[in-house]
Amino acid sequence: MKNEKIINYLDELFPNPKCELTYFNDYSLLMAIxxxxxxxxxxxxxxTPIIFKKYKSLEELSNADVKDLEDIIRPVGSFRKKSVYLKEIAKLLLEKYDGKVPIDKHLLEQFPGVGRKTANVFLSEFYNYTAIAVDTHVDRVSKRLKLAYSNDSVNKVEEKLMKKFPKDKWAKLHLQLVLFGRYYCKAIKPECTNCKLKDLCRYKGRDK
Ligand code: SF4
Incomplete structure (x- = not known):
């Protein structure tokens, strides 16, 4: 009943949730994530449009001058680390995977800069793979809605969400929870006044 209420409300708010990152193929999505x-x-x-306009292929990216890449990536933060990740991902894709991002969570988790969440987001967005990726929004919303304990790790939150919701809802639910967290159940000053999940929430706009 409680979980149904959450699903219904999220369906009402976001009937067709979409990933908000722009990308044009598998590696551009992985790198954007x-x-x-x-x-x-x-x-x-x-x-990302600046990166992929300058470096038109994985070959060009893998040979990029890291300083030039850093200058482009600077606005997204952690630019030194992220520039190296992008170059290394391009190299690895070319050397081991024939330029195609593997459809395997465990292989993906071995890529530089790619952890469980990134692998799940990539697979569920690009291949419609059934997964619930727990990012900062999903984590916060799940805890406020008592779907997990406040001190649960992200892996624990993922495990609990997978137990509580049917598998065919996971990919959509992930996107809905991200959007709900981004636009309504924000970290600071969430939009609680009209929230239909208030009665399920341990937080209920305490910040306001
Ligand atoms: S009542 Fe506020 S904190 Fe609770 S789920 Fe709704 S928006 Fe989030």
């Missing part, structure tokens, strides 16, 4: 760590999608979307 890597760049989005600790950064907004909006900012990443300002930077």
């Amino acid at each position: 890597v760049l989005s760590a600790q950064c907004t999608d909006k900012r990443v979307n300002m930077v």
